[in-house]
Amino acid sequence: MESRRRFLWRVVASAGLAGVAGPSGGARWYAPTDLRADVPKQIKAFCIDFNWVHLERQPGMPASAEAPTVFAPPGHWADASPEDHVRWYEALGTNVIQTFAVSCNGYAWYQGGFIPPQPGLKHDFLPEVVRFGHQKKMLVMGYFCVGANSKWGHDHPDLSYGTPSTLHIPFTDEYLDYLSRSMADAMKKTGMDGTMIDWVWNPANQLRQEGWLAAEKKLFTQLTGKPFPVSGLPSQEDILQYERRAIDRCWARIRDTRDRTNPKFILWLSTNNLDDPSTVNSKLLAECNWVMNESPNRKLFLAGKRMVGKQTRMIQNVVGWAEHNAKEFLSDPQNRDLDLYGFAEPRDNSLPLPVAEYLRKRVEAFTGKDRLSANDRNIAALARFYRGLPLDTVLP
Numbered sequence: 001m002e003s004r005r006r007f008l009w010r011v012v013a014s015a016g017l018a019g020v021a022g023p024s025g026g027a028r029w030y031a032p033t034d035l036r037a038d039v040p041k042q043i044k045a046f047c048i049d050f051n052w053v054h055l056e057r058q059p060g061m062p063a064s065a066e067a068p069t070v071f072a073p074p075g076h077w078a079d080a081s082p083e084d085h086v087r088w089y090e091a092l093g094t095n096v097i098q099t100f101a102v103s104c105n106g107y108a109w110y111q112g113g114f115i116p117p118q119p120g121l122k123h124d125f126l127p128e129v130v131r132f133g134h135q136k137k138m139l140v141m142g143y144f145c146v147g148a149n150s151k152w153g154h155d156h157p158d159l160s161y162g163t164p165s166t167l168h169i170p171f172t173d174e175y176l177d178y179l180s181r182s183m184a185d186a187m188k189k190t191g192m193d194g195t196m197i198d199w200v201w202n203p204a205n206q207l208r209q210e211g212w213l214a215a216e217k218k219l220f221t222q223l224t225g226k227p228f229p230v231s232g233l234p235s236q237e238d239i240l241q242y243e244r245r246a247i248d249r250c251w252a253r254i255r256d257t258r259d260r261t262n263p264k265f266i267l268w269l270s271t272n273n274l275d276d277p278s279t280v281n282s283k284l285l286a287e288c289n290w291v292m293n294e295s296p297n298r299k300l301f302l303a304g305k306r307m308v309g310k311q312t313r314m315i316q317n318v319v320g321w322a323e324h325n326a327k328e329f330l331s332d333p334q335n336r337d338l339d340l341y342g343f344a345e346p347r348d349n350s351l352p353l354p355v356a357e358y359l360r361k362r363v364e365a366f367t368g369k370d371r372l373s374a375n376d377r378n379i380a381a382l383a384r385f386y387r388g389l390p391l392d393t394v395l396p
Helices: 084-093 124-135 152-155 173-190 214-224 236-261 283-287 298-307 326-333 356-362 370-386
Strands: 045-048 050-052 069-071 097-098 139-145 194-198 266-271 290-293 313-315 337-339
Touching: 045 337, 084 097, 084 356, 084 370, 124 139, 124 214, 124 326, 139 173, 173 194, 173 236, 214 236, 214 266, 236 266, 236 283, 236 298, 283 298, 290 298, 298 313, 326 370, 337 370, 356 370
Parallel strands: 045 097, 097 139, 139 194, 194 266, 266 290, 290 313, 313 337
Antiparallel strands: 050 069
């Protein structure tokens, strides 16, 4: 694939960050340093999201319609600069960086590991972000998409419902072995403080409409003790029992992998529906270190608070959906002490707009109703909040 065009950019003038290179460009093991941060009193997290790209708009599409998004192809943003990324996060006021160990396309953002790196990966990206982030006293969290992985689907067509940009992987023994091995490898080789686990869901129902995979039929019987029905479709009650058990088992493997590899490692769940019956009152919610409501729906945040464990930090996402209104949310005094997060798709240079540009204009100056425009508007509000500025501040 053609590499993304390189666009040199700096957010603000700041102290230089020492380069970190492995011998002959190979992988280094990055031990946690004495400069790493403790978990902050208030989490101020952000993610420059390497998972998705927009397709080209097609002729005849309504003007109000957005172009569809798909998983970024392997190698997209492979020339991203760790130094530039950490500087951007620092300028935003972030104290927790969420970046990528393995993104939805199934390739890693570090070199020399169990999972092949993004094709053309210019830097040992995640380990270098860890090193630079720790120098700035920021926690650095990697990312694993649990329910989708294009590479796995391509390599194991009998164990995946193809490779669509949606949930397509049953949690078979083979897949959980692969996921556990890849997570342990990233824990050992990158020095990250924790990982966000996302899409901890079963395959999308529409992918099963033409029939369940033989591997998932076998897993259904393995987890429920019931033969898969000859009719080809279990009852809704049996599907829910199966899916809850599949998620519980997947979570147990992730948790046990962490406990064997690094018991202090933070496991952070992102979920867009804390009311989903397959995870309500589950061990996944009760045992995770951090649980995040990705949705702008406050009722889901409150539902999550009732289900998480005493040790769990509840985080609210405020950037990433067109429906978010960060300025309105952060203007409410009851929200100002919450742990917070935002995410946004980068532009061609692998970054959002420079933080200085977000601060030079009023939040309302970032107009538009599409998701990318909403992201800019919401980042402008979040940057002010993270930096301790009034939300109506305009800097020269």
